[in-house]
Amino acid sequence: MSAWGFAAIAATVVLASALQASIGFGIGMLAAPVVALVDPGLIPGTLIMVATLVTLMVVVQERQEIDLHGTGWALAGRVPGTIAGALLLASLPERGLAIMLAAVVLTGVVVTSFGWIPLPRRRNVVLAGAASGVLGTATAIGGPPMALVWQRNAGARLRGTMGGFFLVGSLMSLAALAATGAITGHTLAAFAVLIPAAVIGYGLSRGLNRILDPKRLRWLAISASTLGAVVLIARELLTMGG
Template sequence: MNSVTALVLANLAVALGATVQTATGLGFAMVAAPLLALISLQLVPGPMLLINLILSLLMLGTERSSINRSELSILFPTIAAGTLIAAAILTSISTELFGVVFALLILISVVASLFTKPISLSSANLAAGGFLAGLMGTISGLSGPPMAVLYQHEDLQKTRPTLAVVFSFSYASSLIALTVTGQFDAELALDGLKLLPGLLLGYLLATKYRGLVSQTTGRVMMLSIAAFGSFILLLKWL
């Protein structure tokens, strides 16, 4: 990513995603992923996973007291399983097919977030959500949608710290898997670090004005941007 224009646009996309996720606990990848992919497929999933990991760690540092460890004990191993399978899949698909799969995953995520009824946080549902988070997170950088389906009707103040831990683990696992399979290296890591200004801008804005962004407003913003961006991306690669 050598173009100044591309770098500025990518940082704006990251700032928007970071604002939504810091305010609501979810949404960075669904907002930023399709926009970053339109700028350059090189920015997903690796560089975006790196910047999202940093954001999750920032969020974790402010709200540790409400972490639900019993849920984490189910989510962690299933996320790891999904991550391993996704890494194997990525080694066997072309760039063109990746672009199509990437866009379709986002659109499916939007539909699921809109029409899925509230579900209980049972062990089976947590395990399924964790597996899908690992699978989708490694392929597209989107660990959030399965977690959104699980937690979208739970209390925001209680779930945000747990989600920060889940995302930190998921993104770290995905980056390790991508590195081992040769799909993430120092050059891509540098591309991710170039997005730090946008990340910090979005994080600081949301931290300062968090009370002005309701969960409903953040959700509408997240799904609208995700649907539009992924639709344009799908047209680009079909």
């Protein structure tokens, strides 16, 4: 990886970590398209490790606000979803993964952009947890299903509950990826050098939570995610044409 490539990934991780810590999700949607353009080998392992670190810091800060009941049912769905996601990743070629990743980002953008608010009933929470497990393990983008079902929450309640779910869920995903051989020395080394970027992003979120409207921050993330996904698709199409 070139110095410019690393700088692009590090800068994106700072912004994505700030978003994750501010609204409870977004690190995959915002960072995955950029990382896929620079070094596809870091997806999903390295991004899930970064997300785990950020959510750990969020959970420590917002631990009193976690909805343990809702988190438990979501994790019940995450277990089979995680296994399915690991198997899907193992069967996908690199180009297939890139196209799937871009499609997941764009689908997440559409889902989180509209005003549909499903009731956070047990069935819906379990189904969202399962979808998050599949997508989060295969592409590192597991936020949109949970953001959809928990969007009635706000502020610390949303950050804490999403953080609690993603902390345990990300550890599940990492275990499944390790079992299938998707965690390598390269992904571990990249995570190690990106730790400062994740910590800086978390620190930045503390200021963002005080001065920025979460809705505006969310729309900024949606716009950036859309641009990244479109660029990724364009690159794959041009490569195929060449």
